[in-house]
Amino acid sequence: MTSLTQRIQNPRGFWLVISILLLFQFCLGLYSAQKLSVTHDEYWHLPVGLLGWKTGRFDYDRLNPPLIRSWSALPLLFTSARTGNPEHSSDPADYGDAFLKANPELDHHYYVLGRVMILILATASGLLLAIWARELFGAPAACLAVFLWTMSPNILANAALGTQDLAIAGFFLATVYCGWKFALQDSWKWALITGAVLGLAQITKYTAILLVPILILEWFLLRIKNPDIKSETARKTILARWGALFLVSCLVLNAGYLFQGSFQPIRDYQFHSSELKLLNQLPSLLQSLPLPLPRDYLLGFDLQRYIMQQSHPTYLDMEWRLTGFRSYYVYTLIYKLPHGMQLLLILAAFQWIKQRRTTFLSLRLLGVLLTPVLLLVGIASLSNNQLGLRYILPVMPFLFLLIAPLAELIDREQHKVLTVAVIVAVLSLPFSLRFAPDHLAYFNELSGGPENGSFHLIDSNIDWGQDLYRLKAYLEEHPVDNPGLAYFGTIPPSTLGTAYRVPPELHPEPGTYAISASLLQGRPYSIRKMDGSRHNLGTDALGYFRFFEPTARLGYSINVYKLTPEDVYRWQNAVNQARMGLMPSR
Structure with missing residues (x-):
């Protein structure tokens, strides 16, 4: 074990391990991408992305921002893929029908190309996870975090599909990482980088709006009364840097929509969601104010929020409800996380509690890593529209970071029981991949496995x-x-x-x-x-x-x-x- 640790500490050995793990994930994902038929939402994401490239319009389907659709469709620009001639429709499946009709022989090949682009994002996210984990806890911890990333059936399932769910998980990780750098270094450089990444996250999925309060909380957690930060920054400078961060974020968001419909006054909109409806109730003078966001983004966000606020049939453990289950995502994690990962989470929680008195920075870091998890799971649990683990997929990299420090505690002399428990849990994780290419349908053993998964959860869970x-x-x-x-x-x-x-x-x-x-x-x-x-x-x-x-x-x-x-x-x-x-x- 000591020899292996020493090899991992060497940069060449470290990056060799990380490369092997991510290459394994990419190859396994490519296998799944080729074997599985086009999934529910995926059917129209790729055609809408190609339509965006061909027409420069973003109103074909506003329920999702355009970045990942455009990214997935990028390789199709170098093929003979055609969009067909779809009419503008309220049913996005019509765009998939037109694409299928226009490309009857090569449609699956084109969808696989789109899936490969998501696999590339999965690899990039794994690299970022390795970088941050090594900066926080050291090389062995980083290897453990990436091992968890590559062995997670839930990550693999979404990495092999042309949807936004894996991408937004990566952008949550990237934004919080940049926010961590910005909070500790408090520089113009990291203010601008964080703003750019935040903007990219906003044009990936509307869930990214949660990153704004997450970044603010992260800054306060790391800055307030932190004895490790020696230099004081003037309040005006702090406000200026935050202003620059949000300005860059707004510019990137608008650029993602080619500035179409930006800065239209409030009176030009008729919103339907409870949050944005409040804008329509402002005095007429205030309604003349321009909104510094693209029209399609605002209308899409409003439509998404309106749909999420409606009653929707939700299924959990053979029971149906129209208002969702407050415990839905807790049970989803119980059923769909491998038991080895669940054991590692329990061991990590015990260690974080045990060491809270020894390192004050650990409490700050614990707050940074837990904030996205608690906020995302908490808000998703209050929603009426609960359709799958993919809605909380961004919590996964933060769970892996919480587990990662266990690698630094492996010592058969001083932590014999802990070492054995960690090794057993880690060695069990590859067994969760035995259902390949059916990672989407993964359920752990105590829940009955994928054969009995539909007794617990349906829709995109299985x-x-x-x-x-x-x-x-x-x-x-x-x-x-x-x-x-x-x-x-x-x-x-x-x-x-x-x-x-x-x-x-x-x-x-x-x-x-x-x-x-x-x-x-x-x-x-x-x-x-x-x-x-x-x-x-x-x-x-x-x-x-x-x-x-x-x-x-x-x-x-x-x-x-x-x-x-x-x-x-x-x-x-x-x-x-x-x-x-x-x-x-x-």
């Missing part, structure tokens, strides 16, 4: 439309005449090349059916029919399939059922017995 290619391969191997299909995804199932029908609602009929896990657990959804039109499934419309055992499981998100007349009779008999208060027999 079923985001990623197994359509597996269904296609299954139907080619087991041809079925007009199967029933209810697919939780946006890519048209007609691409399977097999005619299908919508399954009957509320009651079974004999036949072969393929049912997505989210719909199996009762999620209301608008599914695609064979002709491309929509059919609205009500809550638990297909819940009767839970009575039957599937014939096949495709990945962990689609179940295949072959129902006979005898199966239907058993179900009807069980329903009748239940109505009479008797115990049904299967």
Whole structure:
């Protein structure tokens, strides 16, 4: 162990370890990117990004800022990829349909190129994690932090998809790192860098608005009454640097939208979210004030907030609620974090508490690392719209940083029990990758694994439309005449090349059916029919399939059922017995 530590302390050995880990993550992510079908939101992100490059417009789908869509679509500019001719639509899936129609043979290849761009961001984020962890705790701790990053099924799942979730996790890390530098050095250089990174985060995902209070809290935590900061900075200089930080951030945000619609007066908007509605209620004189933000950004933020404030069906542990669960994300972390990581978090928490009296800086640093975690999880837990771990993915790198110091305490002489516990936990983490390429559906062992994950959570936690290619391969191997299909995804199932029908609602009929896990657990959804039109499934419309055992499981998100007349009779008999208060027999 001592020899290994000495090698890691050497810069060449350190960067060799980091490079191997990140290369492993990239290759595993590339494998997943090639194997999985296009997921739910991903279906329109790439086409909208390409439309942005082609037209210079950002109003095709305002629900997400343009940076990562444009980044993902960048390699498509050097191909023959076409956007098609989509009409401006309130349904963003129409842009995916037009893209699919315009590129019928190469569409998957183009989506893989977009996914590779996210994998590049995952590598860059891992490098930044290594740099910060080494500055904070040393080289062994940095290697542990990057090991956690590369072995996390939740990070791998999102790194292999062309969505904003992995990117915003990286930008949360980058912004807080720059804020840490700015707070400790209090220089113009880091004020400007922090402002630029903050601006990039704002055009990645609207969640980044939380970085503003996080940066302010971080500055106070590190600066106020800190004996390690010897020089006093004049208050005017501090305010000037903060002003420069926010000015640069605003400029980057506006530049991301090519300054389109910037500085329009408040009266030109009609907001719908509770927060921005207050602007419409200001006196007429104040409503003439210009807003220093792009029009599409403001309208998108307003729409996002309005949607998040509406009632939305949320599922947790076989229960549905329209107002969400305050404990949703706590249970999500309990179910979807590998047990080795959970053990490391417990050990790290014990060590942080144990050492709080020895190093006052540790308490400051603990506050810096915990602030994003508590704020993001707390706010997400109060939301009515709770759809998956991806909403709190930015907390992951900060959890890894909290765990990282354990590497410095590994010593079989002085910390024998702690050393054994850390080594066992670390060695168990690679086993969580055995489900590749199905990292999206990962659930830990005590929650029942991905086979039973849908009993706890659905949607992007396990079923985001990623197994359509597996269904296609299954139907080619087991041809079925007009199967029933209810697919939780946006890519048209007609691409399977097999005619299908919508399954009957509320009651079974004999036949072969393929049912997505989210719909199996009762999620209301608008599914695609064979002709491309929509059919609205009500809550638990297909819940009767839970009575039957599937014939096949495709990945962990689609179940295949072959129902006979005898199966239907058993179900009807069980329903009748239940109505009479008797115990049904299967």
